[in-house]
Amino acid sequence: MDNDTNPSYRIMVAVEDHELRRVAVAGLRAAGFCVSAPTDGDAAMMLAESFSPDVVVVDSYLFAPDGRPLHERLRDSSEQYLICITNEGQFRLRTSVIQSGADDAMSAPIHAEELAARCYALLRRPRQMRQRVETPMSSTIVLGPLVIDLGRREVRVDDEEIQTTRIEFSLLEQLCRRPTEVCTRDDLLDAVWGPKWVGDTHVVDVHLSNLRRKLDKGAPGIKVIHTVRGVGFRLANDVTDALELSPAMHSLS
Structure with a gap:
């Protein structure tokens, strides 16, 4: 397999x-x-x-x-x-x-x-009507002011580019893949570090705290990540409020 x-x-x-x-x-x-x-x-x-x-x-x-x-x-x-x-x-x-x-x-x-x-x-089956760009991860997630280019691994908030580490980008990507939900620390550990990770879940908080500082500095008027005490993290209302208006991902050539 x-x-x-x-x-x-x-x-x-x-x-x-x-x-x-x-x-x-x-x-x-x-x-x-x-x-x-x-x-x-x-x-x-x-x-x-x-x-x-x-x-x-x-x-x-x-x-x-x-x-x-x-x-x-x-x-x-x-x-x-x-x-x-x-x-x-x-x-x-x-x-x-x-x-x-x-x-x-x-x-x-x-x-x-x-x-x-x-x-x-x-x-393995051919599907005549499928119109799909086969370039791995050649897409952009657009959630209101937040833009995640998965192919180029770039983050922009309100048209301001935010420099992220590999782990910071992966954590933000996971939150964007479940935009209406709360991601627990265990969810994020499994997705980013893998199901065999052994260690303190606090590592998630450390990386998200660093990411938040970068986001706040680059776009101080927009809150991107919200902490749900005792549960985990989700995208903030400044981002998710746009879902009802224009949730979209645009395939890039």
């Missing part, structure tokens, strides 16, 4: 159950995929456009903002490969979601290696 997986492939995992999400995300990252993991329908709809995933793994019981099942809403609005996860034993529901447009279906509990194999099996 490791020899075949292209690390530029992006997977979005949209499930509510924490343990299911943890297993899926850890397994897909271990297989070499780039993974984003929103936990609600609002963030999933936005990231389906901004993250430009190649495969979407979605909980059959997660709903879009308009009240429809999320997998149906995603199928209507995109040509990304879609794997739907149902509860154990619900073969009729698995049949139904495939008939309604899902490319594959699995029942929980899932096995991470099987999920990764199914994702790669879908990616």
Whole structure:
């Protein structure tokens, strides 16, 4: 599996159950995929456009903002490969979601290696309608005044470039991939340092504190990162308020 997986492939995992999400995300990252993991329908709809995933793994019981099942809403609005996860034993529901447009279906509990194999099996199929730039991470996330160029690894706030270290950029990128959610320290450690990291979670606070100082100096009138005491970190309202107006990611050539 490791020899075949292209690390530029992006997977979005949209499930509510924490343990299911943890297993899926850890397994897909271990297989070499780039993974984003929103936990609600609002963030999933936005990231389906901004993250430009190649495969979407979605909980059959997660709903879009308009009240429809999320997998149906995603199928209507995109040509990304879609794997739907149902509860154990619900073969009729698995049949139904495939008939309604899902490319594959699995029942929980899932096995991470099987999920990764199914994702790669879908990616081996030609999909006539997919229009995707294959340059790894050649995209820009635009969230109001905050602009993250993933290809060039550049950060701009209110058109002011902010110099960041590799870890600072990666932490900010993770917050942007889950713009409507709080990222715990453990979430950020797993995403940036890897699931095998052994050490004090305070390292996250240190790097984010340094990043905040740079952001405040470069754009003093805009708050980018907000601390949720006892939980973790999220993007501040100065950034997320723009999501309702113009959430977008522009592919670069």
